[in-house]
Amino acid sequence: MRSRASAATRIVLLPSVFTLISVMLAGLFAAPVVGRPQGVDMSATIDDHDIADTTAAEPLRLQPNSTIRVAIALTNNTPAAVRIRRVDLAGHVLGLSFFSYSTAVELSIAPGKSDALRYRLDLTGLDGQATGLIVADLAVIGADGARIASIPLDTDVRGSLWSVYGLFGIALAVLTMLAIADAALAIARHRLSTNRWQRGLRLLAPGGGIGLVFGFTASVARWWVPDTGLWLAVAAVAAVVGYLLGYCSPTPEVAPEEYFASTGELDEIDGMNTVRFRADGQTT
Structure with missing residues (x-):
C-alpha cells in the first residue's frame, strides 16, 4: 500500500516538475x-x-x-x-x-x-x-x-497580487510546496531511493522551485528587477544545491523484502520452483 501511495504521489507531482522545468527552459530560450x-x-x-x-x-x-x-x-x-x-x-x-x-x-x-x-x-x-x-x-x-x-x-x-503575474508566482509557490512536501514525506518514511543519483533528482525540482519563488518574491517585494539571466541563475544554483543535498544524504536502510521488491528479484524468487525435503532425505 505504501508503495502504491508513493507512486500515486509521484504521478500527481510530475506536472509540477514539468512545469518548473518548462518555465526555466522558456526563459532560457526566450x-x-x-x-x-x-x-x-x-x-x-x-x-x-x-x-x-x-x-x-x-x-x-x-x-x-x-x-x-x-x-x-x-x-x-x-x-x-x-x-x-x-x-x-x-x-x-x-x-x-x-x-x-x-x-x-x-x-x-x-x-x-x-x-x-x-x-x-x-x-x-x-x-x-x-x-x-x-x-x-x-x-x-x-x-x-x-x-x-x-x-x-x-x-x-503598483498592481494587485491577484493579477496575472501574481497568480503566476502563487502557482510557482504552490507547486514548489507540493514538491517539498513530497520529498519531506519520502525522507520521513525512509522511502528515498538507495541510488544516490535518484535521491539527487528527487530534490532537484524542490531546489529549482525555491529559486524561482525567491525571484518572484524579490520582484513583488521590490527588492530587484527580475532579469531573466539572473533569475535563471538563482534557480539553477538552488536546483544544484537541492540535487547535492539529495546526492550526499545518507543511504536509507531498506528491509530485505523491500529491497528485493524494488529490484524485481522478489518476483523471480516467487517464480522459482521450490523443493521440499522429507525426513527420509527424499524430495517432494
Missing part, C-alpha cells in the same frame, strides 16, 4: 528584447522622465487606472523613409509578457529628418496584469509590423 537598429535614433520620456535613466533603485512607477504622458523623439539616419504605425509598452518576465499596451499612431519620417510623437496612455486594467518590479520596453513598430526602435526600462507596477 527571444531577447530586440535593441534599436542602426540608423534610427530614439529617445523617450514618460511624465517628463527620461526612461533610459530608469534603474532598479529608481524605476518608472506605473499606477493602475492612471494616465501617463509619453513623448518619443526619432531621427531617421537611413536612406529610406520610416513609417510608424504603433507604439508598444510591454513588461516581460522570463521571456513572458505580463502587461502590454499598444497605441496606434501615424508618422512618416523622411531620410535624414527628425520627428516626435506625443500622446497620453491610459493604464486601465494594469492592476489585473502585473505587480512589482518588472523589466519593460517601449518600442515603435513600422507599417510591416517590424520593430524599428526600442528602449528598455525598469518599471514599478
Whole structure:
C-alpha cells in the first residue's frame, strides 16, 4: 500500500516538475528584447522622465487606472523613409509578457529628418496584469509590423497580487510546496531511493522551485528587477544545491523484502520452483 501511495504521489507531482522545468527552459530560450537598429535614433520620456535613466533603485512607477504622458523623439539616419504605425509598452518576465499596451499612431519620417510623437496612455486594467518590479520596453513598430526602435526600462507596477503575474508566482509557490512536501514525506518514511543519483533528482525540482519563488518574491517585494539571466541563475544554483543535498544524504536502510521488491528479484524468487525435503532425505 505504501508503495502504491508513493507512486500515486509521484504521478500527481510530475506536472509540477514539468512545469518548473518548462518555465526555466522558456526563459532560457526566450527571444531577447530586440535593441534599436542602426540608423534610427530614439529617445523617450514618460511624465517628463527620461526612461533610459530608469534603474532598479529608481524605476518608472506605473499606477493602475492612471494616465501617463509619453513623448518619443526619432531621427531617421537611413536612406529610406520610416513609417510608424504603433507604439508598444510591454513588461516581460522570463521571456513572458505580463502587461502590454499598444497605441496606434501615424508618422512618416523622411531620410535624414527628425520627428516626435506625443500622446497620453491610459493604464486601465494594469492592476489585473502585473505587480512589482518588472523589466519593460517601449518600442515603435513600422507599417510591416517590424520593430524599428526600442528602449528598455525598469518599471514599478503598483498592481494587485491577484493579477496575472501574481497568480503566476502563487502557482510557482504552490507547486514548489507540493514538491517539498513530497520529498519531506519520502525522507520521513525512509522511502528515498538507495541510488544516490535518484535521491539527487528527487530534490532537484524542490531546489529549482525555491529559486524561482525567491525571484518572484524579490520582484513583488521590490527588492530587484527580475532579469531573466539572473533569475535563471538563482534557480539553477538552488536546483544544484537541492540535487547535492539529495546526492550526499545518507543511504536509507531498506528491509530485505523491500529491497528485493524494488529490484524485481522478489518476483523471480516467487517464480522459482521450490523443493521440499522429507525426513527420509527424499524430495517432494
